[in-house]
Amino acid sequence: MADAEPTAPARPWRAVDTAGGGLALDLGLYAAAALFAAITAATSTLAPHRAWGVPATIGYLLATLLVTGQLLARRHRPDAPLAGLPARWAVTGLTWASTTLLPIVTQSVQRAAGRTDRAQEEVLVVEQAGRRLAEHGTPYLGHDAIAALPPGEQLLGYTPYQPGMALFGLPRAATDAWWTDARVWFALVTAVVLAAAVATLRGTPAPTGPHRAAALLRAVQAVTVLPICALTLATGGDDLPVLALCVLAVALAAAGRPGRAGLAVGVAGALKLFAWPVAVVLVCWAATRRAGSRTALGALGLPVLALLPALLVDRDALVENVLRFPLGHGLVTSPAQSPFPGHLIASTLPAGRIVAAALLVAVGAAIALRLLRRPPRTAATTALICGYGLLAAILLMPSTRFGYLLYPVALLTLAPAVTLAEHRHHPAG
Numbered sequence: 143m144a145d146a147e148p149t150a151p152a153r154p155w156r157a158v159d160t161a162g163g164g165l166a167l168d169l170g171l172y173a174a175a176a177l178f179a180a181i182t183a184a185t186s187t188l189a190p191h192r193a194w195g196v197p198a199t200i201g202y203l204l205a206t207l208l209v210t211g212q213l214l215a216r217r218h219r220p221d222a223p224l225a226g227l228p229a230r231w232a233v234t235g236l237t238w239a240s241t242t243l244l245p246i247v248t249q250s251v252q253r254a255a256g257r258t259d260r261a262q263e264e265v266l267v268v269e270q271a272g273r274r275l276a277e278h279g280t281p282y283l284g285h286d287a288i289a290a291l292p293p294g295e296q297l298l299g300y301t302p303y304q305p306g307m308a309l310f311g312l313p314r315a316a317t318d319a320w321w322t323d324a325r326v327w328f329a330l331v332t333a334v335v336l337a338a339a340v341a342t343l344r345g346t347p348a349p350t351g352p353h354r355a356a357a358l359l360r361a362v363q364a365v366t367v368l369p370i371c372a373l374t375l376a377t378g379g380d381d382l383p384v385l386a387l388c389v390l391a392v393a394l395a396a397a398g399r400p401g402r403a404g405l406a407v408g409v410a411g412a413l414k415l416f417a418w419p420v421a422v423v424l425v426c427w428a429a430t431r432r433a434g435s436r437t438a439l440g441a442l443g444l445p446v447l448a449l450l451p452a453l454l455v456d457r458d459a460l461v462e463n464v465l466r467f468p469l470g471h472g473l474v475t476s477p478a479q480s481p482f483p484g485h486l487i488a489s490t491l492p493a494g495r496i497v498a499a500a501l502l503v504a505v506g507a508a509i510a511l512r513l514l515r516r517p518p519r520t521a522a523t524t525a526l527i528c529g530y531g532l533l534a535a536i537l538l539m540p541s542t543r544f545g546y547l548l549y550p551v552a553l554l555t556l557a558p559a560v561t562l563a564e565h566r567h568h569p570a571g
Contacts, residue, residue, distance in 0.1 A: 159357075159558075160356070165230070167360075168233070172203075173202075175372075176202035178369045181195075190249060190378075193249055194245045194249075194373055197245050200240065202369075205233055205236070205237040208233050211224070212229060231359060234362065234367055237367045238366040241369075241372045241376075242371075246329055246375070247320070251320045254320040262378040265325060268301075268311045270311065272309065272324075275311070279451060281303075282463045284459040285462045300472060303413065304413055304448060307413045310328060325379040328375060328380060329382070335387055335390050336366070336386050340358065343358055344563075346396055346564065354562035357561075363555075370551065374545045374548060380413075380414070381414070381549070383413060384410045384416055384417050385552055388417055388420045388549070391403045392524060395428075398431075401433065401437060404436065404437035404438065404441040407424055407440070408440040408442070411442075411444065412444050419535070421441035423528050425437050427518045427523075470495075482537045484538040484539045485540055488540035502539065505531075522557050529556075532550045
């Protein structure tokens with residue numbers, strides 16, 4: 143039996159989302175984001191975060207003022223162009239430019255001028271990986287090479303990403319300039335991929351309407367101007383291209399293009415492990431359309447293909463970085479210690495790591511059983527399963543980061559837009 147899916151967002155969320163033509167939630171989002179950015183600028187212990195907070199606060203306050211003006215214009219005249227969707231898109235673009243792109247350029251220029259506190263560690267790791275890829279054919283250092291580093295530098299010796307992530311470090315390997323900062327290329331790829339996802343959803347054959355267009359804008363806001371995404375891209379950034387590619391994959395699934403969806407999520411999986419669960423769910427969706435093999439070829443084949451060069455050059459270095467370190471068996475431990483249930487269980491209970499791992503396995507088994515018994519038949523259901531599944535995994539992982547929540551938040555917000563844009567074709571059987 144096909145999944146019983148709503149043809150519009152759930153009523154409570156829709157009531158909040160559409161209040162004031164969507165402007166009420168816009169106002170709340172920008173006002174709360176301005177408060178978050180101001181607190182970050184004043185209290186964060188991380189210098190790149192404080193540097194982001196100042197311009198971001200100004201950008202979000204400007205957006206708050208603009209939306210206030212839009213609400214006043216709508217109150218005076220409900221069909222005022224200033225309060226319409228094109229104007230909301232313009233405010234979103236301006237906000238992303240002022241809270242993400244401007245801080246990226248500013249911090250990159252300051253870093254090129256000699257400031258060493260204008261990038262998070264993942265930027266350095268990716269750029270070093272790009273340099274090693276260019277010089278040695280693999281982005282990874284082996285166990286002995288990492289052990290030979292000074293104790294304070296051993297953490298930066300690890301590259302806990304898939305080999306494709308090193309490509310963002312190649313510009314820095316070629317020349318040392320502000321525009322070769324890895325964040326600049328993270329932002330460029332994110333913008334291009336998101337534009338492709340928006341164009342794909344707009345081009346689906348489902349009937350157009352105000353709800354569909356508004357839901358698409360809300361999904362874009364979740365990936366761009368939401369503080370958790372803006373801050374992450376401006377200071378570190380490696381997660382945003384991965385997330386954008388996952389969004390594009392779901393959009394292509396909604397457009398009925400399983401092969402291209404597999405390629406998009408496969409590229410994401412060649413960058414970071416976080417995309418692999420999304421790839422598995424997409425393959426299950428494609429199997430209901432008799433396109434499982436075609437989708438799996440890109441979704442699973444591309445990440446495996448990306449691993450082959452590193453495997454051939456130095457297998458032990460690949461295992462040390464991609465498996466041992468993330469599992470807590472490296473020379474140093476990951477600093478990702480956000481106080482989520484998995485971390486609290488692992489750090490406070492007897493045999494806590496075993497308990498947390500057991501809970502994580504149980505959740506994975508439940509999702510796998512659901513996929514086997516009722517594979518998703520629509521892209522919207524695929525987005526929901528990925529969103530809730532990643533949320534559960536992030537909450538239960540012994541070592542995780544608060545910033546990882548951008549994945550489930552974006553995918554769950556994307557689901558209503560996909561539901562309204564999707565061309566529903568449920569094959570028999």
